[in-house]
Amino acid sequence: MLDLPILGLHSFRMPHDHDHPHSLLPSDPALRVKALETLLIKKGLINPATLDEIIDTYENKIGPKNGAAVVARAWYDPEFRQYLLRDATAAVSEMGFYGRQGEHITALENTPETHNMVVCTLCSCYPWPLLGIPPAWYKSDAYRARTVREPRKVLADFGVKLPEGQSVRVWDSTAEMRYLVIPMRPSRTEGMTEAELATFVSRDSMIGTGLAGHS
Amino acid sequence: MTRVHDMGGRFGDGHVTPDAEDTPVFPEDWQARALAVTLAAGSLGQWNLDISRHSRERLSPKDYSRFSYHEKWISALASLLVEKGVITLEELKTGESTGISDLATRCFKPSAVSESIAKGGPVNRPGPSSSFSVGQVVKTVLSAENQRTDGGHTRLPAYAAGKTGRIIAVHGCHVFPDSNAHGFGEDPKPLYSVAFSTTSLWGHAENPSDEVILDMWEPYLDAVNG
Numbered sequence A: 001m002l003d004l005p006i007l008g009l010h011s012f013r014m015p016h017d018h019d020h021p022h023s024l025l026p027s028d029p030a031l032r033v034k035a036l037e038t039l040l041i042k043k044g045l046i047n048p049a050t051l052d053e054i055i056d057t058y059e060n061k062i063g064p065k066n067g068a069a070v071v072a073r074a075w076y077d078p079e080f081r082q083y084l085l086r087d088a089t090a091a092v093s094e095m096g097f098y099g100r101q102g103e104h105i106t107a108l109e110n111t112p113e114t115h116n117m118v119v120c121t122l123c124s125c126y127p128w129p130l131l132g133i134p135p136a137w138y139k140s141d142a143y144r145a146r147t148v149r150e151p152r153k154v155l156a157d158f159g160v161k162l163p164e165g166q167s168v169r170v171w172d173s174t175a176e177m178r179y180l181v182i183p184m185r186p187s188r189t190e191g192m193t194e195a196e197l198a199t200f201v202s203r204d205s206m207i208g209t210g211l212a213g214h215s
Numbered sequence B: 001m002t003r004v005h006d007m008g009g010r011f012g013d014g015h016v017t018p019d020a021e022d023t024p025v026f027p028e029d030w031q032a033r034a035l036a037v038t039l040a041a042g043s044l045g046q047w048n049l050d051i052s053r054h055s056r057e058r059l060s061p062k063d064y065s066r067f068s069y070h071e072k073w074i075s076a077l078a079s080l081l082v083e084k085g086v087i088t089l090e091e092l093k094t095g096e097s098t099g100i101s102d103l104a105t106r107c108f109k110p111s112a113v114s115e116s117i118a119k120g121g122p123v124n125r126p127g128p129s130s131s132f133s134v135g136q137v138v139k140t141v142l143s144a145e146n147q148r149t150d151g152g153h154t155r156l157p158a159y160a161a162g163k164t165g166r167i168i169a170v171h172g173c174h175v176f177p178d179s180n181a182h183g184f185g186e187d188p189k190p191l192y193s194v195a196f197s198t199t200s201l202w203g204h205a206e207n208p209s210d211e212v213i214l215d216m217w218e219p220y221l222d223a224v225n226g
Helices: A029-042 A048-061 A064-076 A078-086 A088-094 A141-146 A151-157 A194-198 A203-207 B029-042 B049-057 B061-066 B069-083 B089-094 B102-106 B110-119
Strands: A104-109 A114-119 A167-172 A177-182 B137-140 B164-174 B189-197 B211-217 B221-223
Touching: A029 A048, A029 B029, A029 B069, A029 B089, A048 B029, A048 B110, A064 A078, A064 A177, A064 A194, A064 A203, A078 A088, A078 A104, A078 A177, A088 A104, A104 A114, A104 B164, A114 A151, A114 A177, A141 A151, A151 A167, A177 A203, B029 B069, B049 B069, B061 B069, B069 B089, B137 B189, B164 B211
Parallel strands: A104 A177, A114 A167, A167 B211
Antiparallel strands: B137 B164, B137 B221, B164 B189, B189 B211
């Protein structure tokens, strides 16, 4: 049982800023989650097997290999590339990658003239069905705060330096539109299969903080 | 005024620390549980996406800044569960349930998970026709505030308020978060991608040829003549 003080909880029916019921939970994050999970199970509101299923989905089934398959196909098949650029939601749906936090997708094509980079300054919006759960750095204050103001210095943190004359477009995901960067195809990959091409597509290259074929 | 989550352009955060691509999705087990509990509780249907986002933004600035991502999720969820009457403060305090909830019939079943994730929740809706077209110059409203609810949810970041940009895409109507987060309904509005040059956003642009693009609902925008 938890034994915690009530702090400033005189009015809790309406969402007031000075009421923070979560302060009743333990401060240790692992215990905090456990306390809430246990209570919700006791009330019949969540099922532990459902939680396991959700975790398994995002640990093992949905991740950056989905996005890499899309990029590889765009490199391999010029018609698919045009389809993806015209209607990415439909194009990725046909590959089975529609879903939660990826209901509206736009594909962004990197070219010698333009490098695209994706951020969400207000929270951490990310194309889950294509890339899975965002990495810690994508959710960090530093990435959220700096990318819109100094994308080139942020790229330097990733060891990426853009060629002279290439401009940067930063996409701040303020709505439910989710963005997938199509990196430029590395040289010396002619004649490769889609599956081979996919091995050159890193997660970071599809966010715009990396280049394909580089680690 | 804005809240601490609205950090785009802020100074002082230091370097970004990239991780290896094979870093575990959930480095710690509790992070996975926090995400799963939040998604499962969301499926009880007592709030929408915009309400849950706003509940994270409403963490006190001190908590928002010191909490990690998944701590924000679980803490905002606890507050939301109490606010919506799904659990009581007493239950939260003691950890003791007063009994099976009336909402237990809506409990998210394991067999429904994959279908639910695959189905998602699209937010495009029929709605008013767009007032702006591609290429048009627009200016964002001066203040990044919810225009109806004091201190309410909005998706116009402060750094992009009162700035001039141009429409580069028209997306049709999407659910309007400023309304949907506060129980005023979905109130769909035309949504646009708007490009801003870095020189229009920042006093000391890193590179004048670069741009920042934001998705903006029509109420955030005014026409610029000429």
